[in-house]
Amino acid sequence: MNTIEFFGTTVKPFITKGKKMLKPLETGQIAERIFCIRDKDVNLFLIKTKEAYIAIDTGYKNSENVQRGLRELNIAPQEVRAVFLTHVDLDHAGGVDERCTDVFPNAHVYVGEEEEKYLKAVYFRKKLLCFNLKTPIQIGKPYTCLRDGEVTELDGISIETVYTPGHTLGHVCYILNREILFTGDCLLLNEEGGWSMYDLWNVDTPLNIASLFKLKELVFERHCKLIITSHTGFTMNVGAAFSRIDKVPQWKRKNFAFIKDAPDDLYR
Incomplete structure (x- = not known):
């Protein structure tokens, strides 16, 4: 098993247990034409278009949770015609990994x-001592690369790509129809507002914070109405979503609990 994959599937559940660090949404509909599926600690999202569906991220590889969620939502996998990846960590891009069933x-x-x-393998996900650790994800079919600010029009839906490095060096967010923001892993939400992602998983936390300030300006310029994160739900309070983005939750602190009603164990 790849070292990064071992960390994500074995070490991360151990570190997060009892910390109430994350609270993904339960599988269901969250807005008009927008649905989510919970896969352990993360959400992927499905957007209904005129003819099909668009996915934001894919969950883990060979995930029974994703298959179950599609059945609950009565969505056939074949109806999804596009996948927009926020980044290629295994919990976001596992579903298109060439090592598994697409x-x-x-x-x-x-x-x-x-x-x-x-x-x-130009960039590496982590460095351990003198070793560069590469991502386990490989996409085995043709794909399209998106530039910062590029707008993709698909079946009546507009998706703007926003480059937000820090969590990874190529992390992006997506703005749907100039009003709904999918933040991926750059932003966390709790009762106090929006924060930078935990330094535990960031490549460069100061860079992530700088990206959040850029994102905040763009979101207010676009008059976005809904902010949707990958691990901590959503909010319609756009101001609150960017209220604490210069701060990082101190997860190592004794008795730390970021979201009071979050599950103790997301991986059962």
Whole structure:
């Protein structure tokens, strides 16, 4: 097993247990034409278009949770015609990993052009001592790279790519129809507002914070109405979503609990 994969599937559940660090949404509908599926600690999202569905991220590889969620939502995997990846960590891009069954076989994949460098081992996800640890994800079918600010029009839906490095060096967010923001892993939400992602998983936390300030300006310029994160739910209070973005939750602190009613164990 790849070292990064071991960390994500074995070490991360141990570290997060009892910390109430994350609280993904339960599988269901969260807004008009927008649905989510919970896969352990993360959400993937499905957007209904005129003719099909668009996915934001894919969950873990060979995930029974994703298959179960699609059945609950009465969505056939073949109906998903496009997948937009926020980044290529295993909990977000596992469903298109060439080592597993493609969760959305008819979908064309989109990824940020800078994030592609992880797929090509130009960038490495972590450094351990003197070893560069590469991402385990490999996309085995043709895909399209997206530039910062690029707008993709699909079946009546507009998706703007926003380059937000820090969690990974190629992380991107997506703005749907100039009003709904999918933040991926750059932003966390709790009762106090929006925060930077935990330093535990960031490549460069100061860079992530800088990206959040850029994102805040863009969101207010676009008059976005809904902010949707990958691990901590959503909010319609756009101001609160960016209220604490210069701060990082101190997860190592004794008796730390980021979200009071979050599950103690997300991986059971």
